Each structure stands twice: as structure tokens, then as C-alpha cells.
Amino acid sequence: MRYEFAPMEGITGYVYRNAHHQFYKGIDRYFTPFITPNQTRKFTSREMNDVLPEHNQGIVIIPQILTNKAEDFLWASEKLRDLGYEEVNLNLGCPSGTVVTKKRGSGFLAFPVALNAFLEEVCDGIDRLGMKISVKTRVGKDSPEEWEELLEIYSRYPLSELIVHPRIQTDFYRNHPNLDAYEMAVEKTQSNPIPLTYNGDLFSVQDFEKLIERFPNTESVMMGRGLLTNPALAEQIAGMQEDHGGREAESIGNRQSDPRSLESLEKENGEKFKCDEKKRLREFHDALLAGYGEAIPGDRNVLFKMKELWFYFGQAFENDEKALKQIRKAVKMDVYRDAVAKIFSECELKNPPRFQ
Ligand SMILES: Cc1cc2nc3c(=O)[nH]c(=O)nc-3n(C[C@H](O)[C@H](O)[C@H](O)COP(=O)(O)O)c2cc1C
Known part of the structure; x- marks a missing residue:
């Protein structure tokens, strides 16, 4: 494929x-x-x-x-x-x-x-x-x-x-x-x-x-x-993600010696998956922000680009309406950065995120 x-x-x-x-x-x-x-x-x-x-x-x-x-x-x-x-x-x-x-x-x-x-x-x-x-x-x-x-x-x-x-x-x-x-x-x-x-x-x-x-x-x-x-x-x-929550839990769950239930392992691995993915998404976001910062003159234009992206990124999180509003309203870079930090620290990533 x-x-x-x-x-x-x-x-x-x-x-x-x-x-x-x-x-x-x-x-x-x-x-x-x-x-x-x-x-x-x-x-x-x-x-x-x-x-x-x-x-x-x-x-x-x-x-x-x-x-x-x-x-x-x-x-x-x-x-x-x-x-x-x-x-x-x-x-x-x-x-x-x-x-x-x-x-x-x-x-x-x-x-x-x-x-x-x-x-x-x-x-x-x-x-x-x-x-x-x-x-x-x-x-x-x-x-x-x-x-x-x-x-x-x-x-x-x-x-x-x-x-x-x-x-x-x-x-x-x-x-x-x-x-x-x-x-x-x-x-x-x-x-x-x-x-x-x-x-x-x-x-x-x-x-x-x-x-x-x-x-x-x-x-x-x-x-x-x-x-x-x-x-x-x-x-x-x-199928390139080796540590995908469900599959890894299943393989661990098959091990007789592991006293934990399959359900708790799946949950644990699912949480780890979400956490790793969120960290990666944050790094990706930061690379984009830095990249646009170099390519485009002026914070306003960089923010414009980033806000366009948040139309899509925003759908990856649960309950992020308030922080998203803050992103949309941000006209200064530090306000934008604060709002982004808030989303990443307070909102759960959907597993998996899906465009609606
Ligand atoms: C914001 C936006 C910009 C797009 N720009 C182009 C473009 O430059 N050239 C093109 O062929 N299609 C463009 N498209 C269409 C996409 O390439 C794609 O065909 C469309 O989004 C359907 O695929 P999807 O359902 O996977 O998103 C654009 C779509 C969107 C939403």
C-alpha cells in the first residue's frame, strides 16, 4: 500500500x-x-x-x-x-x-x-x-x-x-x-x-x-x-506503531505469569499510548511553530498559520473548547503559547484523534 x-x-x-x-x-x-x-x-x-x-x-x-x-x-x-x-x-x-x-x-x-x-x-x-x-x-x-x-x-x-x-x-x-x-x-x-x-x-x-x-x-x-x-x-x-496500547496489552496479557488483568493492562497501555502521542504531538507543534517563525516574518502571520492548524489539531483533544477559544483570540505570541500549554497539560488526547 x-x-x-x-x-x-x-x-x-x-x-x-x-x-x-x-x-x-x-x-x-x-x-x-x-x-x-x-x-x-x-x-x-x-x-x-x-x-x-x-x-x-x-x-x-x-x-x-x-x-x-x-x-x-x-x-x-x-x-x-x-x-x-x-x-x-x-x-x-x-x-x-x-x-x-x-x-x-x-x-x-x-x-x-x-x-x-x-x-x-x-x-x-x-x-x-x-x-x-x-x-x-x-x-x-x-x-x-x-x-x-x-x-x-x-x-x-x-x-x-x-x-x-x-x-x-x-x-x-x-x-x-x-x-x-x-x-x-x-x-x-x-x-x-x-x-x-x-x-x-x-x-x-x-x-x-x-x-x-x-x-x-x-x-x-x-x-x-x-x-x-x-x-x-x-x-x-x-500498523507501524509497535507500542500501540491494545495490541501490546494483549501480548502481555497472554503471559501466564502476569498477575494483572487484561483489562487493567489494556487501560495502562492505552494511557501510556495517549501520553506518548500527546508528547509527540506537542513536539510536532513546537517544530511547526519554530519552522513558521523562521519562514514567515512577524508573529501575527505566524499566529495566523498556527490558528489555521488548530482547526484540525483542536479536534484531537477532549473538552478543549475553553483553551481553543483562547488560542483563537490570541494576538500575542506569549498568550498563544500559554493557551497551547494549557491544552496540552489539561486536555486528554482522544484515542485515536479523529477529524469530524
Ligand atoms: C484547506 C484545504 C486546502 C486544500 N488544498 C488543495 C490543493 O492545494 N490542491 C488539491 O488538489 N487539493 C486541495 N485540497 C483537497 C485535498 O487535497 C483533499 O482532496 C480533500 O481534503 C479530501 O481528502 P480528505 O478527505 O482526506 O481530507 C484542499 C483541501 C482543504 C480542506
Whole structure:
């Protein structure tokens, strides 16, 4: 199984990716938030910083590009190739109004003829650059009825990966992923094998198991919000945590000589697990704060970033409403630090934390 970290604009930039990679295992590939090339023929400094090799040491990174102009896509790809990247990803999923009205992201899905012409030119150019291209897509702009035609278009091109978020643009993040639409992709790519990656609402080990039950041949999954709330999610799914409370308790409980009950051992190990995870989450948080402190000028901007993250972190704790309010209101760094210390010392971490 391959585990991918979803691109998340404003959140999973290089500071976040490096800190995540430092404290958590399990992610095979990190996607950058989208780069939007245009006629200026220049990456913004934010875009450049995000893809600079020195900011991405020891991590597999796939840069993502958002455009509907083949020429701009190929210009950005070549720039990225010169920086050492061998693969780029096309964003056909972004649902935001400002992107969609420009016929980009999931807005491009409503123009299948233009999309096909774009892919033809882009795939040709990418081949000449000696690179690979993957696509991240929704299953339609206004209706899942569009999906069959879109899949047919994708099947014409040698995509290295088709990442499917089975919602339509107008869903934004409402409703549930349309697993029937995903099933259609699984079926249609059997004869013309484009490697598929499933993306959408994988927030727990159980969510993942349910997906595998229905699609046992799944080889690759991408996760976003679930990882923001529980950065250890990929590890937990991959079973990489040796001292996971329940399992360790079970193995100790099997030892005849241990006088303690299985129940008390499970509880004890569960507590230890929560405590270790909380400590790790705190270290991760502190690394993020320090990283943003170095990358962004001014406490106000750093706090803005951290508050965005707390929308997700906050859901990892029990009864943290009061302290969270303090974080949201903080305009000074020391007030923020106090509020964070309070959450970590007073609130229990959920076991496991889950994005709601
Ligand atoms: C705040 C935010 C920013 C996002 N930015 C991007 C982006 O830059 N590129 C992209 O393809 N998708 C973006 N997405 C979509 C995610 O990559 C992902 O497809 C979506 O969150 C569904 O996966 P999940 O249910 O695992 O979170 C973003 C989503 C959110 C919530």
C-alpha cells in the first residue's frame, strides 16, 4: 500500500511537510499545494520556496500545478524539472469559486473537449521533458453523470497515477464520497491500467478498513484532513506503531505469569499510548511553530498559520473548547503559547484523534 499526503493550500507547505516527516512515519509521497503558473513566467516567492530542493531534503515531493493552459503547465513543469523533479500533478479537483469561474481545477471538468486537447498537448510535452504526469480529479463539475466521459478521456493518456476524490465540485466537502463513482473508475481502469489512488474522508483505521473491504485491490490512498487532526494516521493504518496500547496489552496479557488483568493492562497501555502521542504531538507543534517563525516574518502571520492548524489539531483533544477559544483570540505570541500549554497539560488526547 502506498500512502500519500494530500496537497492542502495554506497548510501543507514545506514547513509542515518537513515537521511531519520528522515526527511521523508512514507517508510515501507528499504533494505540494498548487502552483499557478501564468504569463509572468515566474514562480511567486511562496511557490519557489515550497519546491526548492534545500527545503525538501529526504522527502518524496510531487509538485502540483493548477492551470488550464498547456503552455503554462509545460513551462512550470520544465522549471520543476530543472530543480530536479521528475513528476508533476495536475489539479482538476479544486472546488473554490474563484478557481472554478476561471475554468480551472474542478471547473475544467465541465469542458471535456478542451480538457482532452489540454491533456493531449501536455502529455506530449511532458514526455519530451522526460517527466511523468499524474492527475488529481473530482468525479464531475455538476453531476456524477459526467464521470464516465471524464474517465474515458483520462484512459487515453499515459498518466502515472489518477487520484480520485469522488465528490463533484458543487459538493465542496459536503456529503459523502461517491463510492459508486469510484467503483466505476476501478472497473474502467482494469482494461486500461492507470494506477488509481483513492482520496476522501479516510479519517481512521476503520475508514480505511471499510474502503479495503469494498476495494480489496486498492494499492494507493491519499489522506488530507484525517492526517491534519491525527498526524499518526498513516502509521496507524500501516500498523507501524509497535507500542500501540491494545495490541501490546494483549501480548502481555497472554503471559501466564502476569498477575494483572487484561483489562487493567489494556487501560495502562492505552494511557501510556495517549501520553506518548500527546508528547509527540506537542513536539510536532513546537517544530511547526519554530519552522513558521523562521519562514514567515512577524508573529501575527505566524499566529495566523498556527490558528489555521488548530482547526484540525483542536479536534484531537477532549473538552478543549475553553483553551481553543483562547488560542483563537490570541494576538500575542506569549498568550498563544500559554493557551497551547494549557491544552496540552489539561486536555486528554482522544484515542485515536479523529477529524469530524
Ligand atoms: C484547506 C484545504 C486546502 C486544500 N488544498 C488543495 C490543493 O492545494 N490542491 C488539491 O488538489 N487539493 C486541495 N485540497 C483537497 C485535498 O487535497 C483533499 O482532496 C480533500 O481534503 C479530501 O481528502 P480528505 O478527505 O482526506 O481530507 C484542499 C483541501 C482543504 C480542506
